[in-house]
Amino acid sequence: MRELLVLLLLLPGPAVAEEAPPAERRTELLYLLRQDCGSCHGMTLAGGLGPALLPEALSDRTVEGLAEVIRAGIPGTPMPPWGFEITGEEARWLARKLKEGIPP
Numbered sequence: 001m002r003e004l005l006v007l008l009l010l011l012p013g014p015a016v017a018e019e020a021p022p023a024e025r026r027t028e029l030l031y032l033l034r035q036d037c038g039s040c041h042g043m044t045l046a047g048g049l050g051p052a053l054l055p056e057a058l059s060d061r062t063v064e065g066l067a068e069v070i071r072a073g074i075p076g077t078p079m080p081p082w083g084f085e086i087t088g089e090e091a092r093w094l095a096r097k098l099k100e101g102i103p104p
């Protein structure tokens with residue numbers, strides 16, 4: 001698992017020129033994505049209590065819009081707000097990762 005994350009971080013991606021949190025924080029964020037978000041959205045993010053967060057499902061969503069949902073949550077639903085531990089930059093980075101797709 002750790003090797004996979006390290007590999008993921010070393011892969012040169014199209015996001016290289018875009019804003020991104022420091023490498024250490026990226027590892028934490030991906031861990032959170034799998035553990036915390038995955039607890040509702042499914043281990044492979046294919047959906048569970050929450051909807052699928054796979055690229056196909058998010059193709060018509062903007063990075064800004066997704067980042068907003070991640071930080072503010074969706075009131076009246078189980079989707080919690082994460083703004084207390086995820087900054088705007090981090091949320092946009094996560095949103096881009098979701099739209100690009102994260103290798104299983």
Ligand code: HEC
Pocket residue numbers: 032033036037038039040041049050051053057066069070074077078079080082094
């Ligand atoms: C306690 C369960 C739970 C957790 C934990 C959770 N979510 Fe959700 N999430 C939901 C539910 C339920 C919805 C759908 C709400 C609705 O619109 O009915 C949702 C919706 C979303 C949406 C909107 C999807 C769309 O197609 O509109 C995004 C994006 C999202 N979650 C991202 C995340 C991320 C990223 C995390 C981790 C940082 C996370 N969620 C953690 C339950 C959860």
